[in-house]
Amino acid sequence: xxxxxxxxxxxASPEVRAVYDDIMDTRKTDWINNFWKALANDPATLxxxxxxxxxxxxxxxxxxxxxxxxxxxxSVTNQCGYCIASHTASxxxxxxxxxQFRELMAVVGMANETNRLSAGYQIEIxxxxxx
Amino acid sequence: xxxxxxxxxxxASPEVRAVYDDIMDTRKTDWINNFWKALANDPATLxxxxxxxxxxxxxxxxxxxxxxxxxxxxSVTNQCGYCIASHTASxxxxxxxxxQFRELMAVVGMANETNRLSAGYQIEIxxxxxx
Amino acid sequence: xxxxxxxxxxxASPEVRAVYDDIMDTRKTDWINNFWKALANDPATLxxxxxxxxxxxxxxxxxxxxxxxxxxxxSVTNQCGYCIASHTASxxxxxxxxxQFRELMAVVGMANETNRLSAGYQIEIxxxxxx
Amino acid sequence: xxxxxxxxxxxASPEVRAVYDDIMDTRKTDWINNFWKALANDPATLxxxxxxxxxxxxxxxxxxxxxxxxxxxxSVTNQCGYCIASHTASxxxxxxxxxQFRELMAVVGMANETNRLSAGYQIEIxxxxxx
Amino acid sequence: xxxxxxxxxxxASPEVRAVYDDIMDTRKTDWINNFWKALANDPATLxxxxxxxxxxxxxxxxxxxxxxxxxxxxSVTNQCGYCIASHTASxxxxxxxxxQFRELMAVVGMANETNRLSAGYQIEIxxxxxx
Amino acid sequence: xxxxxxxxxxxASPEVRAVYDDIMDTRKTDWINNFWKALANDPATLxxxxxxxxxxxxxxxxxxxxxxxxxxxxSVTNQCGYCIASHTASxxxxxxxxxQFRELMAVVGMANETNRLSAGYQIEIxxxxxx
Numbered sequence: 047x048x049x050x051x052x053x054x055x056x057x058a059s060p061e062v063r064a065v066y067d068d069i070m071d072t073r074k075t076d077w078i079n080n081f082w083k084a085l086a087n088d089p090a091t092l093x094x095x096x097x098x099x100x101x102x103x104x105x106x107x108x109x110x111x112x113x114x115x116x117x118x119x120x121s122v123t124n125q126c127g128y129c130i131a132s133h134t135a136s137x138x139x140x141x142x143x144x145x146q147f148r149e150l151m152a153v154v155g156m157a158n159e160t161n162r163l164s165a166g167y168q169i170e171i172x173x174x175x176x177x
Numbered sequence: 178x179x180x181x182x183x184x185x186x187x188x189a190s191p192e193v194r195a196v197y198d199d200i201m202d203t204r205k206t207d208w209i210n211n212f213w214k215a216l217a218n219d220p221a222t223l224x225x226x227x228x229x230x231x232x233x234x235x236x237x238x239x240x241x242x243x244x245x246x247x248x249x250x251x252s253v254t255n256q257c258g259y260c261i262a263s264h265t266a267s268x269x270x271x272x273x274x275x276x277q278f279r280e281l282m283a284v285v286g287m288a289n290e291t292n293r294l295s296a297g298y299q300i301e302i303x304x305x306x307x308x
Numbered sequence: 309x310x311x312x313x314x315x316x317x318x319x320a321s322p323e324v325r326a327v328y329d330d331i332m333d334t335r336k337t338d339w340i341n342n343f344w345k346a347l348a349n350d351p352a353t354l355x356x357x358x359x360x361x362x363x364x365x366x367x368x369x370x371x372x373x374x375x376x377x378x379x380x381x382x383s384v385t386n387q388c389g390y391c392i393a394s395h396t397a398s399x400x401x402x403x404x405x406x407x408q409f410r411e412l413m414a415v416v417g418m419a420n421e422t423n424r425l426s427a428g429y430q431i432e433i434x435x436x437x438x439x
Numbered sequence: 440x441x442x443x444x445x446x447x448x449x450x451a452s453p454e455v456r457a458v459y460d461d462i463m464d465t466r467k468t469d470w471i472n473n474f475w476k477a478l479a480n481d482p483a484t485l486x487x488x489x490x491x492x493x494x495x496x497x498x499x500x501x502x503x504x505x506x507x508x509x510x511x512x513x514s515v516t517n518q519c520g521y522c523i524a525s526h527t528a529s530x531x532x533x534x535x536x537x538x539q540f541r542e543l544m545a546v547v548g549m550a551n552e553t554n555r556l557s558a559g560y561q562i563e564i565x566x567x568x569x570x
Numbered sequence: 571x572x573x574x575x576x577x578x579x580x581x582a583s584p585e586v587r588a589v590y591d592d593i594m595d596t597r598k599t600d601w602i603n604n605f606w607k608a609l610a611n612d613p614a615t616l617x618x619x620x621x622x623x624x625x626x627x628x629x630x631x632x633x634x635x636x637x638x639x640x641x642x643x644x645s646v647t648n649q650c651g652y653c654i655a656s657h658t659a660s661x662x663x664x665x666x667x668x669x670q671f672r673e674l675m676a677v678v679g680m681a682n683e684t685n686r687l688s689a690g691y692q693i694e695i696x697x698x699x700x701x
Numbered sequence: 702x703x704x705x706x707x708x709x710x711x712x713a714s715p716e717v718r719a720v721y722d723d724i725m726d727t728r729k730t731d732w733i734n735n736f737w738k739a740l741a742n743d744p745a746t747l748x749x750x751x752x753x754x755x756x757x758x759x760x761x762x763x764x765x766x767x768x769x770x771x772x773x774x775x776s777v778t779n780q781c782g783y784c785i786a787s788h789t790a791s792x793x794x795x796x797x798x799x800x801q802f803r804e805l806m807a808v809v810g811m812a813n814e815t816n817r818l819s820a821g822y823q824i825e826i827x828x829x830x831x832x
Contacts, residue, residue, distance in 0.1 A: 163806060174210070368542050422474070
């Protein structure tokens with residue numbers, strides 16, 4: 047059940063509870079998932095990670111759903127089981143339809159394929175692509 | 178210059194030229210990048226890969242820019258130099274702004290970080306996330 | 309239960325037992341974990357892997373705990389579930405404190421993030437860093 | 440020369456210069472490497488990344504050299520060319536000897552090997568390792 | 571049980587059944603594994619993936635067993651649990667002996683090790699290897 | 702030119718020369734590539750790595766060409782530039798035809814694609830595949 051255990055709200059320090067409260071408030075939810083309960087064993091990392099995610103995943107030039115889809119694409123590429131499960135759920139909550147999921151998966155699969163074709167054929171970068 | 182060399186249009190077989198023509202026609206461009214010129218050494222793979230990409234990257238439940246951003250997110254995660262260069266250029270052509278690129282990079286970096294935190298803390302999947 | 313099964317001490321050949329004995333003797337332990345029991349299906353690989361690890365993980369310019377932390381950092385980056393579990397246990401046995409584990413995880417997460425920022429921004433190597 | 444170019448000190452905004460100054464001050468150096476010059480195109484990410492790294496890489500339960508070695512181990516595992524070059528230089532500056540580098544490389548190589556043996560043999564986690 | 575559920579033959583559309591029939595016919599088997607039942611939620615991807623695999627895995631310059639071994643080597647390198655299980659079974663069905671499996675694993679482990687030694691030592695490509 | 706430089710035969714210690722001689726003798730070649738020249742900075746690792754490779758890559762239940770193809774498949778999956786270049790050359794020397802290379806690349810690309818489809822759809826392992 048996680049290397050250092052999971053810190054439940056009832057057992058959390060005021061510092062950890064403050065982060066939990068902000069997570070629930072920001073996400074309009076009434077529970078905390080295991081990721082945060084595990085990170086709570088390291089309050090500095092809990093706070094830093096949450097502050098970073100809150101800043102990065104806020105709507106900006108990219109909308110929140112697009113950001114969540116990108117998060118899922120990375121998690122699938124890295125074969126991270128927990129991340130795939132949690133970000134699939136999160137993307138659905140933010141409006142991802144089944145059709146969007148299907149297309150996301152097709153793109154991620156294709157990109158992983160052509161990434162290897164590019165490397166394996168030892169293809170040099172075209173002048174037109176150089177920055 | 179690529180393991181089996183690059184096949185220029187002038188030297189291409191009719192089968193390869195047909196794919197090149199379709200690429201240029203579909204993408205409204207007048208040149209072929211090194212990826213396709215390298216794959217042309219294997220006409221079956223050239224055709225299959227192009228047909229797959231044409232199908233997958235067409236607008237659908239996800240728009241073409243979102244798909245291109247996902248492609249770039251995967252390529253960055255895999256550290257594929259050629260793919261990062263070509264898909265950054267491609268995303269810009271499809272309308273990616275500098276601000277969108279900046280946010281994309283921040284999300285991809287963050288996801289790669291939390292993917293490892295999840296794995297390293299040996300976090301179990303919450304019941305709420307199970308499918 | 310592992311592709312080719314697990315070879316218990318009682319069922320092991322003299323060649324495999326010799327390696328098991330050396331593992332238990334070197335590590336001051338009285339049991340063999342599943343990794344070795346699985347590799348025992350290939351005695352040549354069992355012996356080679358054990359001899360390599362014994363040589364590489366011995367104290368040298370880096371102490372044994374530092375080496376174990378590095379092993380864990382790699383395993384987390386690769387999302388290897390078995391390896392994370394076994395090397396977390398091994399690092400604890402060699403003296404890793406909870407605080408050290410927390411800091412290790414933070415570094416591994418951060419490195420995985422900036423690895424992608426470096427690749428995604430297509431950053432060239434500074435002259436000062438070239439070997 | 441990096442996707443959005445490199446921001447030199449002379450051309451940087453006060454916000455970016457403040458981060459550059461803190462980097463040079465903290466690291467006792469008089470120059471800024473390309474990683475920060477590229478991130479400066481996104482001042483929010485520049486600041487966030489620097490603040491995170493400053494916090495994470497500070498001496499704590501693990502000393503600064505050990506943290507740098509871990510950073511390098513991750514970068515090598517991910518095949519990140521820029522990161523390997525910059526963190527090898529950084530580790531040397533923090534005191535990594537050639538012998539320590541040699542042993543680091545041996546451990547990283549070995550861990551990447553056994554990570555695949557564990558996965559490929561489909562080895563289950565021992566009860567003793569379960570958290 | 572898979573993100574969008576598993577589509578059993580009895581519940582499948584004629585389009586999906588046609589692919590299932592072709593899979594069972596081509597592979598001389600009377601059941602469909604979970605991979606295809608999950609992909610069936612996206613009939614276009616199901617058909618495209620199956621047609622691609624049928625073309626790619628057919629005997630050619632490489633025999634079917636060699637292709638299956640390569641598939642397994644990639645899956646082990648990527649730490650893909652499902653893929654390792656399914657392609658180990660598939661390779662056995664195509665004739666992989668236990669000795670071949672043992673040697674495959676040894677090669678995959680070794681390659682993953684030297685891949686990191688090459689990157690970590692920042693080794694430049696020999697003139698003799700340049701294409 | 703490699704982190705610790707490259708050790709030429711003329712400058713090598715007797716211990717290193719003995720390994721170089723065995724490499725050239727075993728491989729029927731009159732030169733040493735940069736990989737070994739870099740590893741020679743760590744004679745223990747040079748010897749261990751060479752002995753391991755000599756044992757693992759020798760003909761056995763799998764022939765030497767198949768082993769070399771597997772090595773290349775792993776290197777491509779890991780995006781290791783040096784390894785792709787050197788093992789493509791090595792595979793050609795051992796008899797890999799252009800057609801075999803083409804098919805290898807197609808299989809490696811496909812496997813990398815379906816590895817992500819399997820993970821992304823969160824597919825459970827079929828009972829039939831369980832060991």
